[in-house]
Amino acid sequence: xxxxxxxxxEDEANLGTIVSETLEQKGFDVRLIADGNLVLQACLTFKPDxxxxxxxxxxxxxxxxxxxxxxxxxxxxxxxxxxxxxxxxVVEGFQSGGTDYMRKPFSVEELIIRIQNQxxxxxxxxxxxxxxxxxxxxxxxxxxxxxxxxxxxxLSSREAEVLDVFSRYINRTIDRKTLLLEVWGDDSFFHSRxxxxxxxxxxDYFGSTNGVQIITLKGKGYxxxxxx
Amino acid sequence: xxxxxxxxxEDEANLGTIVSETLEQKGFDVRLIADGNLVLQACLTFKPDxxxxxxxxxxxxxxxxxxxxxxxxxxxxxxxxxxxxxxxxVVEGFQSGGTDYMRKPFSVEELIIRIQNQxxxxxxxxxxxxxxxxxxxxxxxxxxxxxxxxxxxxLSSREAEVLDVFSRYINRTIDRKTLLLEVWGDDSFFHSRxxxxxxxxxxDYFGSTNGVQIITLKGKGYxxxxxx
DNA sequence: TCCGCTTAACCTTAATTAACCTAAATTGCT
DNA sequence: AGCAATTTAGGTTAATTAAGGTTAAGCGGA
Numbered sequence: 001x002x003x004x005x006x007x008x009x010e011d012e013a014n015l016g017t018i019v020s021e022t023l024e025q026k027g028f029d030v031r032l033i034a035d036g037n038l039v040l041q042a043c044l045t046f047k048p049d050x051x052x053x054x055x056x057x058x059x060x061x062x063x064x065x066x067x068x069x070x071x072x073x074x075x076x077x078x079x080x081x082x083x084x085x086x087x088x089x090v091v092e093g094f095q096s097g098g099t100d101y102m103r104k105p106f107s108v109e110e111l112i113i114r115i116q117n118q119x120x121x122x123x124x125x126x127x128x129x130x131x132x133x134x135x136x137x138x139x140x141x142x143x144x145x146x147x148x149x150x151x152x153x154x155l156s157s158r159e160a161e162v163l164d165v166f167s168r169y170i171n172r173t174i175d176r177k178t179l180l181l182e183v184w185g186d187d188s189f190f191h192s193r194x195x196x197x198x199x200x201x202x203x204d205y206f207g208s209t210n211g212v213q214i215i216t217l218k219g220k221g222y223x224x225x226x227x228x
Numbered sequence: 229x230x231x232x233x234x235x236x237x238e239d240e241a242n243l244g245t246i247v248s249e250t251l252e253q254k255g256f257d258v259r260l261i262a263d264g265n266l267v268l269q270a271c272l273t274f275k276p277d278x279x280x281x282x283x284x285x286x287x288x289x290x291x292x293x294x295x296x297x298x299x300x301x302x303x304x305x306x307x308x309x310x311x312x313x314x315x316x317x318v319v320e321g322f323q324s325g326g327t328d329y330m331r332k333p334f335s336v337e338e339l340i341i342r343i344q345n346q347x348x349x350x351x352x353x354x355x356x357x358x359x360x361x362x363x364x365x366x367x368x369x370x371x372x373x374x375x376x377x378x379x380x381x382x383l384s385s386r387e388a389e390v391l392d393v394f395s396r397y398i399n400r401t402i403d404r405k406t407l408l409l410e411v412w413g414d415d416s417f418f419h420s421r422x423x424x425x426x427x428x429x430x431x432d433y434f435g436s437t438n439g440v441q442i443i444t445l446k447g448k449g450y451x452x453x454x455x456x
Numbered sequence: 457t458c459c460g461c462t463t464a465a466c467c468t469t470a471a472t473t474a475a476c477c478t479a480a481a482t483t484g485c486t
Numbered sequence: 487a488g489c490a491a492t493t494t495a496g497g498t499t500a501a502t503t504a505a506g507g508t509t510a511a512g513c514g515g516a
Contacts, residue, residue, distance in 0.1 A: 087337040094345050100328070107315040113322050121327060121349050132351065156491055171354040171370055176474095194493060196476060215372055217385035218474060218501050225371050384501060404464095422503060424466060446464060446511055459516085466509070473502075482493070 003029045004119065007048035009039055009065070010081075011057050022108045028115075036060035040068060048076070050115055055082035055093070063096040070097025071181050074168070077118035081106065132167045135212045135226040139167055146205060153205055158183070162198045166214070166224050175221035231257045232347065232354070235276035237267055237293070238309075239285050250336045255358045256343075264288035268296060276304070277352050278343055283310035283321070291324040298325025305346035309334065360395045363440045363454040367395055374433060381433055386411070390426045394442070394452050403449035 006023060010016035011034045020032045031046045033039060036057040043051070051069060055062030066078055080093040083104040093101040099121075100114050132139045137148045144160040146153045155163065161183045165174065179195060180187035199214060199222070206212040211227035234251060238244035239262045248258045259274045261267060264285040271279070279297060283290030294306055308321040311332040321329040327349075328342050347354065360367045365376045372388040374381045383391065389411045393402065408415035408423060427442060427450070434440040439455035 087335045087341075090338050091341050094341050099345065099349060109315040110318045113315075113319050117322050117327065158492065168351075190494065192475090193495075197478095197493080199475090200477070213371070215382070216475070216501095220385060223370070223372065386502070418504065420465090421505075425468095425503085427465090428467070444465070444511090457516100460514095462511100462513085464509105464511080466507105468507090469505085471502100471504070474500085476499070477497090478495100480493105480495080483491085485489085485491095486487100 003027065004050070004115075005029045005031070005046060005048045006115065007031050007033065007039070007042055007046055007051045009033050009036060009052065009057070009062070010054045011035075012054075019108055019111070023112065026112055036062065036065050039065050040072065043069060043073060043076075050077045050079070050118055052079045052081060052111070052115070055080050055084065055089075063092055066093075066096040066098055071178055074182065075122065077122055079111070079114060079118065081111075134167060134170065135228065136210055137206070137212060139163060141167070148210065158198060159201055162195070163202060166202070166222075169224050170226045171224065173217060173221055173223050177221070179221065231255060232278070232343075232352070233257045233259070233274060233276045234343065235259050235261065235267070235270055235274055235279045237261045237264060237280065237285070237290070238282045239263075240282075247336055247339070251340065254340060264290065264293050267293050268300065271297060271301060271304070278305045278307070278346055280307045280309060280339070280343070283308050283312065283317075291320055294321070294324040294326055303350065305350055305352075307339070307342060307346065309339075362395060362398065363456065364438055365434070365440060367391060369395070376438065386426060387429055390423070391430060394430070394450075397452050398454050399452065401445060401449055401451045405449070407449070 004027075006028050008016065008020060008023070008030055010019065010032065013034070016032050016034065020030045023030045031042060031048065033042050037060060039051075039053075042048075053062045053066055053069075057065075062080065062082070066080065069076060069078060077099045078097055079100045079102060080096075080098045081102050081104055082089060082093070085103060090101050099118055102111065102114060130140070130142060132141060137146060139146050141160065141164055144155045144157065146155055146163070162179065165179055165182050176192070176195070177187050180191050183198075184191040184194070203214055206214070213223075213225040215223040215225055217223055232255075234256050236244065236248060236251070236258055238247065238260065241262070244260050244262065248260045251258045259270060259276065261270055265288060267279075267281075270276075281290045281294055281297075285293075290308065290310070294308065297304060297306060305327045306325055307328045307330060308324075308326045309330050309332055310317060310321070313331060318329050327346055330339065330342060344354065358368070358370055360369060365374060367374050369388065369392055372383045372385065374383055374391065390407065393407055393410050404420070404423070405415050408419050411426075412419040412422070431442055434442070441453040443451040443453055445451055
């Protein structure tokens, strides 16, 4: 594998420099950014393998950045760093799309270990995702095939793209905007009407008696309820 | 798959019991084991979705157990718990096959979050079967479903959000401000009128003869009285 | 204690907004 | 051209918010 690229967002200059240098000594390619507003842009150009975000940034909230990153880069591992100690901050961190969470002060060695761990987990998961179980249904994302005991459906590509998103949010809520951004790339009015059409198609596939439901959360999105 | 199964290895009896009970309250199926030598055996019979290992076990070293587990169960998420603070212990944790690592003392809430995070990273399905008993009613928060023997109601998202708060305050008082802040995020005048509307809807669901009452405490909030 | 004032909560309706659904139009293949 | 998939369109329905009149609890002063 090529060098691992780390996007590191940290506003404290001293800390940022020290950590960056240490990571670079260990062979990582580090892009240090102090301004939270530049993160999305940097992700597009730098294409990091992992993002490390300080949460306590001036101006923008690190969790908000995390959420936006997650929308644009569904598979990017994100480690939050924060001085906050309350459990609810940890909760918020994971809900904001984080894949790991560390409290400050932290040791750089531990950060490195956790970075490597995240990359390892991501690889494991990517290999494993050939088949996704959705209640009594089985979805083959690579083949665009959805089946249950009785039927199999060859999905169209749009149908599959929407279901891909849903399959990552089993028994969780998906906001409409996430869906629109991931599938159509923007959340304009027309695409929104469009999404309605595909929600309808998925609901038709799942039926009303198979323990898989897409519940509308008006003004928010959907709850993808899957009974086991 | 039914509920999520957690293998929890902990030799301190008190701590083990408390954590197990809390996890069970949250709907997990927990197998508590005190003796590290029994872990492999328990994994074979119990088939957990995730393992939580205390590292400081008498006799066997938790890291060694982790390594063995990893050999036998390459995809099992493992969270190490330890009082050790040194970075090298964290390093050893991850090298021993761990997928996450927490320092003692820890909050059970954070443990739950990290468990769910590990499961999410592995695409293990979360359960939709969590239920809350409210007198003769059963509320399914994940499905936004309220039922008693006679009826079932698919709640709207706002109705469910308000009931979510109430369900945490069974036979206790909730102040109006708490409700407003949790559901609408602020306690402005309009949202306050708005809350009235939803209180009314909930009262309609519960009816006047089913032993569930929302009693007004004027100027303070509500008392959520539930007979058993 | 009783009366009246104040204020919070109740209740109903209207307005707004979001989502649903169906079908027609368009696009993009082959 | 013909077909399937996708997008566009618009009428319909439902959830939510906003508004305002009504009721009643609580409180202070006589």
